[in-house]
Amino acid sequence: MPQARKVALVSGGSRGLGAQLVSGFLDRHYRVATLSRTKTTFITKMLRARKGQHFHWGAVDGRDHEALRAFVKDVGDRLGRIDVLVNNAGIAMEGILPTMRTRDIVEAVEVNLTAALVLAQACSRFMLRQGSGCIVNISSVHAIRGHSGVAVYSATKAALVSDMAEEQKRRIARRTPLGRLARIDEVANAVHFLTSDQASFITGQTLVVDGGITC
Template identity: 40%
Template sequence: MSETSTAEPRVVVVTGGSRGLGAGIVQAYLDEGDVVATCARSSTPEVEKWQGDPAVAGRFLFQPADVSSSADCAAFVNAVIERFGRIDVLINNAGVARDGVIGLTSDEDIDVVVDLNVKGSLYMARQVSRRMMVKRSGTIVNISSVVGRSGYRGLAVYSATKAALEGMTRALARELGTRGITVNAIAPGYLRTEMSHGLDEEQLQQIVRRTPAGRLGDPEDIARACQFLTDPRNTYLTGQVLVVDGGLTG
């Protein structure tokens, strides 16, 4: 374990942890020795690997859930509380992107992206912060995106939802600060995950050329930022958006 580990494992909830960035975040907390609960609409080989791994036996929970459903969020959080008794960390990671110019975007696409990225994050924050308030501690990290700040052609809806998450982050930090709860966001740059599949190879190479770090990001880059923001010693760091993009927007 690293020197940031606490004596008692934390109970960490990561939404959308079955693949991609979310799976990288789940793995990072499991590697730290923490208890991790995650949800997604369906299981994946990564989830099955954790479920069968004796090294994480008793400290990993997966529950199928659609985070855009308030009822599913409530059921998932209740299952975590029933199993582990509390929640110390919430990573609001679940998200979806539908690319296309706004003039051709359907109502359904707008609803799907807004319902999961914004409403789902609010549902989870509501359910979890209520429990965190009772114990007067906790930390929430919302996974935003650099496109919520810079925008990107063809990603108007997704960009809008990510900008919304940053507003939510600042509001919740003010609302929950007196209860010992910190709320921050991470705005990742362009990662090698399924979420970047809407970009073609030429677009990805253009991004790499413009990125001082000279590469796309990996889930591990974001997972390390999560570890930092949720370090129990960082109680004076709240209401902020940490941009982790290899310097692209610096």
């Protein structure tokens, strides 16, 4: 029943949490589309293994709004529907605000925030027409608690902890009651729960998966 499979679109699915989510949705019998700037070994492996079956990848720069919209339209037209959007793509931007280049601030906002809104808007058109849909935005503990050197990153409320400097990671781990950073699968499991039928009455919520650091 291949046409009955739901469709998940994951931004930034070429590595890290995004790659884990792509694999997780495929394991759960979704058809999966993902976009990233570059083709990683994970993407190459998936394209070869799937041979176009249930997996679609596009080379898209998050700063290119028209390309983002075109990718969503292509996915929707090609697969007939979009059931899940996970806004996972993001870039880390470290450095204190007074000495940061303006173009780096603009890039962080473009990729971490504007791209997520553009993707949500484009996907919502398909979700409105089919009468259902689920959008999950991957954020960061920095969206809730301020830390030095991540002002812009915190403002955009996105990206992956794994992209941060070792010093930042150690500092976060020290402050976390569970004494460590989250594993990728621990975050991915929360996304799979939110997009599952078991979470059908959950909407508009923020689920914090942080080992207790923001409690």
